[in-house]
Amino acid sequence: MSSTSSSVLRADQIWIDGKFVKWDEGHMHVMTHALHYGLGVFEGIRAYRTHDGRLAVFRLKEHIQRLMDSAHICLMKMPYTAEQLEEACLELLRKQRDLFSNGAYLRPIAFMGDGAMGLGAVNPIRAVITAWDWGAYLGEKGIREGIRAKVSSFTRMHVNVNMVRGKISGQYVNSILAKREAVLGGYDEAILLDISGFVAEASGENIFMVNKKGVIKTPPLSSPILDGITRDTVLKLLKDSGRYVEEVTFTRDALYIGNEIFFTGTAAEITPVREVDNRQVGEGKPGPVTKFVQDTYFRVVRGQEPRYAEWLTYV
Missing domain, CATH: 3.20.10.10 (D-amino Acid Aminotransferase, subunit A, domain 2)
Incomplete structure (x- = not known):
């Protein structure tokens, strides 16, 4: 069991560029372009425990399609298809099936990585998916x-x-x-x-x-x-x-x-x-x-x- 604080559960793995790594190894270089200039796109997706005890992601396809559309708007060439990202979301939750008893919040994010700097730089796009147990956002x-x-x-x-x-x-x-x-x-x-x-x-x-x-x-x-x-x-x-x-x-x-x-x-x-x-x-x-x-x-x-x-x- 892992937590971002004493009361918030989080997955013990993160999906980064097609591979699962331990949460504590989910690092990016300080020269990541998006850290300096903000060029990135993201989604917030919820998975809920259904009435029969299963875990279900709500409107997964629509969220991932909006992520792809956001990247297209930003001239970001995504290195993964929508289907690959959907499956990565599901696989991350499968690996944490017993952890998220109350459901989970998924955060897919894609951003321009490190390499060249400056507003005109075009670096490889990185893709990450994390998950944690986020209760009611406004309480x-x-x-x-x-x-x-x-x-x-x-x-x-x-x-x-x-x-x-x-x-x-x-x-x-x-x-x-x-x-x-x-x-x-x-x-x-x-x-x-x-x-x-x-x-x-x-x-x-x-x-x-x-x-x-x-x-x-x-x-x-x-x-x-x-x-x-x-x-x-x-x-x-x-x-x-x-x-x-x-x-x-x-x-x-x-x-x-x-x-x-x-x-x-x-x-x-x-x-x-x-x-x-x-x-x-x-x-x-x-x-x-x-x-x-x-x-x-x-x-x-x-x-x-x-x-x-x-x-x-x-x-």
């Missing part, structure tokens, strides 16, 4: 009761400044600064606006709201937001339940007077927001739409909704 209490969010002073970058369809390492400095600002101010998470002042997304999550008329809204993909796989999942679940979602821009004060707000993301899963900028959202607790999404989502990832079985890849 179990946050999942149950909701969190406090702050509209950040940092703006989500324009679509000609960052590549919004890519999950690109260097772009997350914007999110880190926003998150740090929020946490230092006593909040749990940051909400970023776009350059026109419309709500974009949180530092690492997509956002949904329900207004006083019961209309569910989420920013459109024409906004500078990540095309979240959990976002896509929630849109599908809501549509299948007969609920309509407007993919439309809206302002921060629409959040203030909304009845419900929740974040979606692989790490955050479905996290309610009970307060924005010191203004209580609705009744200050998860509302009926949020609870429906949470309940349905967790049933799906645990294999209790057969109609969505194709989203699960069993280890």
Whole structure:
């Protein structure tokens, strides 16, 4: 058994460039290009213990395809196929089958390695997959009761400044600064606006709201937001339940007077927001739409909704 801290389990092996090595041997040279300039792409993928005790990876193919797309956007020639990376994820979990009793969080990452330096350098692409047991990203209490969010002073970058369809390492400095600002101010998470002042997304999550008329809204993909796989999942679940979602821009004060707000993301899963900028959202607790999404989502990832079985890849 290994751990990154006294309370977090991690795999005792890492997949690096096609080979498994011990966790403590997972080193990269200090001259790794991505360390200096941020050119890398990554994914966060969850595997869940299903209701029958098996381990299943949620929407593995979609995550790996987005990794490949992100690399393509960045002119990074991936040394492995999507199928090879999918199998590497599964094999890593097979080697740790007894360790992750509560499921696991997978982190595939690809980046420009060491060699030449400078912005024009083109070095071999390295690929790594790690896994650990990462609980609720914004806390179990946050999942149950909701969190406090702050509209950040940092703006989500324009679509000609960052590549919004890519999950690109260097772009997350914007999110880190926003998150740090929020946490230092006593909040749990940051909400970023776009350059026109419309709500974009949180530092690492997509956002949904329900207004006083019961209309569910989420920013459109024409906004500078990540095309979240959990976002896509929630849109599908809501549509299948007969609920309509407007993919439309809206302002921060629409959040203030909304009845419900929740974040979606692989790490955050479905996290309610009970307060924005010191203004209580609705009744200050998860509302009926949020609870429906949470309940349905967790049933799906645990294999209790057969109609969505194709989203699960069993280890």
